[in-house]
Amino acid sequence: DAGVIQSPRHEVTEMGQEVTLRCKPISGHNSLFWYRQTMMRGLELLIYFNNNVPIDDSGMPEDRFSAKMPNASFSTLKIQPSEPRDSAVYFCASSSTGKKSNQPQHFGDGTRLSIL
Amino acid sequence: AQSVTQLDSQVPVFEEAPVELRCNYSSSVSVYLFWYVQYPNQGLQLLLKYLSGSTLVKGINGFEAEFNKSQTSFHLRKPSVHISDTAEYFCAVSPNTGFQKLVFGTGTRLLVSP
Numbered sequence: 001d002a003g004v005i006q007s008p009r010h011e012v013t014e015m016g017q018e019v020t021l022r023c024k025p026i027s028g029h030n031s032l033f034w035y036r037q038t039m040m041r042g043l044e045l046l047i048y049f050n051n052n053v054p055i056d057d058s059g060m061p062e063d064r065f066s067a068k069m070p071n072a073s074f075s076t077l078k079i080q081p082s083e084p085r086d087s088a089v090y091f092c093a094s095s096s097t098g099k100k101s102n103q104p105q106h107f108g109d110g111t112r113l114s115i116l
Numbered sequence: 117a118q119s120v121t122q123l124d125s126q127v128p129v130f131e132e133a134p135v136e137l138r139c140n141y142s143s144s145v146s147v148y149l150f151w152y153v154q155y156p157n158q159g160l161q162l163l164l165k166y167l168s169g170s171t172l173v174k175g176i177n178g179f180e181a182e183f184n185k186s187q188t189s190f191h192l193r194k195p196s197v198h199i200s201d202t203a204e205y206f207c208a209v210s211p212n213t214g215f216q217k218l219v220f221g222t223g224t225r226l227l228v229s230p
Contacts, residue, residue, distance in 0.1 A: 004159070031215070031216070033218075042220060042221075042222045042223065043160075043206065043223075045217065045218065045219075048215065048217070050215060055215055056215070056217065091159055091160070093159075093160075095216065097215065102148055102165075102167045102212070102216075103216070104150065104162040104165060105160075105162075105216065105218065106162075107152075107159030107160040107161070108159050109157070109158050109159045110157075110159055
Protein backbone atom coordinates (compact mmCIF):
# COMPACT_ATOMS: atom_id res chain seq x y z
CA ASP A 1 0.00 0.00 0.00
CA ALA A 2 1.23 3.46 -0.83
CA GLY A 3 1.71 5.61 2.21
CA VAL A 4 1.46 9.36 2.47
CA ILE A 5 3.53 10.87 -0.32
CA GLN A 6 5.20 14.24 0.05
CA SER A 7 7.13 16.25 -2.49
CA PRO A 8 9.69 17.53 -2.77
CA ARG A 9 11.82 15.70 -0.19
CA HIS A 10 14.25 18.59 -0.03
CA GLU A 11 13.86 22.23 -0.98
CA VAL A 12 16.49 24.94 -0.82
CA THR A 13 15.49 28.42 -1.85
CA GLU A 14 16.30 32.03 -1.19
CA MET A 15 14.52 34.30 1.18
CA GLY A 16 11.50 35.98 -0.37
CA GLN A 17 10.70 33.18 -2.79
CA GLU A 18 7.41 31.32 -2.83
CA VAL A 19 7.56 27.73 -1.61
CA THR A 20 4.93 25.09 -2.29
CA LEU A 21 4.92 21.76 -0.50
CA ARG A 22 2.72 18.94 -1.73
CA CYS A 23 1.03 15.99 -0.12
CA LYS A 24 -0.94 13.01 -1.36
CA PRO A 25 -2.76 11.30 1.52
CA ILE A 26 -3.51 7.60 1.76
CA SER A 27 -6.47 6.69 -0.42
CA GLY A 28 -9.66 6.55 1.60
CA HIS A 29 -8.40 8.73 4.42
CA ASN A 30 -10.60 11.74 5.05
CA SER A 31 -8.44 13.73 7.48
CA LEU A 32 -5.21 15.46 6.59
CA PHE A 33 -2.73 17.22 8.85
CA TRP A 34 0.28 19.47 8.23
CA TYR A 35 3.02 19.61 10.88
CA ARG A 36 6.27 21.49 11.23
CA GLN A 37 9.27 20.07 13.09
CA THR A 38 12.13 22.21 14.37
CA MET A 39 14.77 21.71 17.01
CA MET A 40 13.50 24.65 19.00
CA ARG A 41 9.76 23.99 18.93
CA GLY A 42 9.50 20.28 18.22
CA LEU A 43 6.47 19.01 16.31
CA GLU A 44 3.70 21.53 15.84
CA LEU A 45 0.34 21.05 14.18
CA LEU A 46 -0.18 23.76 11.58
CA ILE A 47 -3.56 22.89 10.11
CA TYR A 48 -5.90 19.99 9.63
CA PHE A 49 -8.59 19.22 7.11
CA ASN A 50 -11.56 16.91 7.31
CA ASN A 51 -13.30 15.95 4.07
CA ASN A 52 -11.22 18.62 2.28
CA VAL A 53 -12.47 21.38 4.59
CA PRO A 54 -10.03 23.24 6.88
CA ILE A 55 -11.20 22.58 10.44
CA ASP A 56 -8.48 24.12 12.57
CA ASP A 57 -5.79 26.45 11.28
CA SER A 58 -4.87 27.96 14.63
CA GLY A 59 -1.34 26.61 14.30
CA MET A 60 -0.57 28.45 11.08
CA PRO A 61 2.13 30.88 12.16
CA GLU A 62 1.42 33.86 9.93
CA ASP A 63 -0.50 35.06 6.93
CA ARG A 64 2.51 34.10 4.84
CA PHE A 65 1.39 30.49 5.30
CA SER A 66 -1.60 29.07 3.47
CA ALA A 67 -2.89 25.56 2.85
CA LYS A 68 -5.41 24.12 0.46
CA MET A 69 -7.02 20.78 -0.19
CA PRO A 70 -8.80 20.98 -3.54
CA ASN A 71 -9.72 17.29 -3.51
CA ALA A 72 -9.42 14.17 -1.38
CA SER A 73 -6.10 13.14 -2.91
CA PHE A 74 -4.05 16.33 -2.83
CA SER A 75 -3.05 19.13 -0.50
CA THR A 76 -0.57 21.99 -0.65
CA LEU A 77 1.15 24.12 1.95
CA LYS A 78 2.43 27.41 0.59
CA ILE A 79 4.76 29.97 2.10
CA GLN A 80 4.93 33.36 0.44
CA PRO A 81 7.25 35.14 0.98
CA SER A 82 9.58 32.67 2.66
CA GLU A 83 11.96 33.65 5.47
CA PRO A 84 14.99 31.88 6.98
CA ARG A 85 13.04 31.13 10.18
CA ASP A 86 10.67 28.96 8.10
CA SER A 87 13.47 26.43 7.68
CA ALA A 88 12.20 23.16 9.13
CA VAL A 89 10.95 19.72 8.23
CA TYR A 90 7.31 19.80 7.19
CA PHE A 91 5.25 16.65 7.58
CA CYS A 92 1.93 15.71 6.15
CA ALA A 93 -0.18 13.02 7.83
CA SER A 94 -3.52 11.45 7.05
CA SER A 95 -6.03 9.34 8.90
CA SER A 96 -9.52 7.98 8.60
CA THR A 97 -10.74 9.58 11.80
CA GLY A 98 -13.48 11.87 10.66
CA LYS A 99 -15.14 12.90 13.90
CA LYS A 100 -13.50 10.14 15.93
CA SER A 101 -10.11 10.83 17.39
CA ASN A 102 -8.96 7.27 18.07
CA GLN A 103 -7.43 6.32 14.73
CA PRO A 104 -3.69 6.78 14.19
CA GLN A 105 -2.25 9.31 11.84
CA HIS A 106 0.04 8.05 9.09
CA PHE A 107 2.96 10.32 8.33
CA GLY A 108 4.84 11.02 5.14
CA ASP A 109 8.63 11.19 5.08
CA GLY A 110 8.59 14.97 5.21
CA THR A 111 9.98 17.87 3.21
CA ARG A 112 13.20 19.36 4.52
CA LEU A 113 13.00 23.08 3.74
CA SER A 114 15.98 25.40 3.90
CA ILE A 115 15.52 29.12 3.33
CA LEU A 116 18.79 30.94 2.71
CA ALA B 117 -5.44 22.30 26.52
CA GLN B 118 -3.03 19.41 26.68
CA SER B 119 0.71 19.19 27.23
CA VAL B 120 3.24 16.37 27.19
CA THR B 121 6.54 16.16 29.04
CA GLN B 122 9.26 13.74 28.08
CA LEU B 123 11.77 14.07 30.83
CA ASP B 124 14.75 12.53 29.06
CA SER B 125 16.07 14.06 25.88
CA GLN B 126 18.48 11.18 25.35
CA VAL B 127 18.71 7.66 26.75
CA PRO B 128 21.85 5.62 26.08
CA VAL B 129 21.57 1.87 26.61
CA PHE B 130 23.46 -1.26 25.70
CA GLU B 131 22.05 -3.83 23.34
CA GLU B 132 19.82 -6.47 25.01
CA ALA B 133 19.33 -4.28 28.10
CA PRO B 134 15.84 -3.15 29.17
CA VAL B 135 14.75 0.42 28.62
CA GLU B 136 12.03 2.75 29.85
CA LEU B 137 11.21 6.07 28.19
CA ARG B 138 9.18 8.37 30.38
CA CYS B 139 6.13 10.40 29.41
CA ASN B 140 3.88 12.54 31.56
CA TYR B 141 0.91 14.48 30.32
CA SER B 142 -1.45 17.19 31.49
CA SER B 143 -5.03 17.59 30.34
CA SER B 144 -8.33 18.94 31.61
CA VAL B 145 -10.24 16.36 29.57
CA SER B 146 -9.92 12.65 28.95
CA VAL B 147 -7.33 11.77 26.37
CA TYR B 148 -6.03 9.13 24.05
CA LEU B 149 -2.30 8.44 24.32
CA PHE B 150 0.16 7.46 21.62
CA TRP B 151 3.81 6.61 21.16
CA TYR B 152 5.43 7.25 17.78
CA VAL B 153 8.94 6.39 16.58
CA GLN B 154 10.95 8.40 14.06
CA TYR B 155 13.93 6.90 12.26
CA PRO B 156 16.44 9.26 10.61
CA ASN B 157 15.07 11.10 7.59
CA GLN B 158 11.69 9.45 7.92
CA GLY B 159 8.25 10.37 9.15
CA LEU B 160 6.69 9.19 12.39
CA GLN B 161 5.41 5.64 12.74
CA LEU B 162 2.88 4.55 15.34
CA LEU B 163 4.26 2.19 17.98
CA LEU B 164 1.18 1.80 20.14
CA LYS B 165 -1.86 3.63 21.48
CA TYR B 166 -4.04 3.68 24.56
CA LEU B 167 -7.72 4.36 24.00
CA SER B 168 -9.47 2.67 26.92
CA GLY B 169 -9.63 -0.61 28.81
CA SER B 170 -6.51 -2.45 29.89
CA THR B 171 -3.87 -0.01 31.05
CA LEU B 172 -1.06 -2.14 29.62
CA VAL B 173 -0.88 -1.85 25.86
CA LYS B 174 1.41 -3.74 23.54
CA GLY B 175 2.75 -2.39 20.31
CA ILE B 176 5.02 -3.27 17.47
CA ASN B 177 8.67 -4.30 17.75
CA GLY B 178 8.22 -5.65 21.28
CA PHE B 179 7.37 -2.33 22.90
CA GLU B 180 4.70 -1.87 25.54
CA ALA B 181 3.40 1.03 27.60
CA GLU B 182 1.38 1.39 30.76
CA PHE B 183 -1.22 4.08 31.31
CA ASN B 184 -1.30 5.40 34.88
CA LYS B 185 -4.15 7.82 35.33
CA SER B 186 -3.29 8.84 38.90
CA GLN B 187 0.25 9.73 37.90
CA THR B 188 -0.79 11.00 34.45
CA SER B 189 1.98 8.92 32.91
CA PHE B 190 2.36 6.71 29.88
CA HIS B 191 5.87 5.27 30.03
CA LEU B 192 7.23 3.16 27.18
CA ARG B 193 9.19 0.00 27.90
CA LYS B 194 11.04 -2.75 26.12
CA PRO B 195 12.63 -5.68 27.97
CA SER B 196 15.54 -6.11 25.55
CA VAL B 197 16.56 -3.53 22.97
CA HIS B 198 18.30 -4.00 19.63
CA ILE B 199 20.66 -1.77 17.72
CA SER B 200 17.83 -1.18 15.27
CA ASP B 201 15.74 0.47 18.01
CA THR B 202 18.01 3.51 17.85
CA ALA B 203 15.61 6.32 16.94
CA GLU B 204 13.64 9.26 18.29
CA TYR B 205 10.53 8.41 20.29
CA PHE B 206 7.60 10.78 20.71
CA CYS B 207 4.77 10.59 23.18
CA ALA B 208 1.54 12.31 22.13
CA VAL B 209 -1.93 12.97 23.49
CA SER B 210 -5.22 13.85 21.89
CA PRO B 211 -8.61 14.68 23.39
CA ASN B 212 -10.88 11.64 23.21
CA THR B 213 -13.73 13.62 21.72
CA GLY B 214 -13.95 15.74 18.65
CA PHE B 215 -11.36 15.78 15.94
CA GLN B 216 -7.96 14.30 16.65
CA LYS B 217 -5.50 17.01 17.61
CA LEU B 218 -2.18 15.49 18.60
CA VAL B 219 0.08 17.32 21.01
CA PHE B 220 3.58 15.90 21.00
CA GLY B 221 6.32 15.81 23.58
CA THR B 222 9.79 17.00 22.69
CA GLY B 223 11.01 13.49 22.01
CA THR B 224 13.55 11.10 23.52
CA ARG B 225 16.49 9.90 21.50
CA LEU B 226 17.22 6.25 22.25
CA LEU B 227 20.83 5.33 21.53
CA VAL B 228 21.54 1.60 21.56
CA SER B 229 25.16 0.55 21.49
CA PRO B 230 26.75 -2.90 21.19
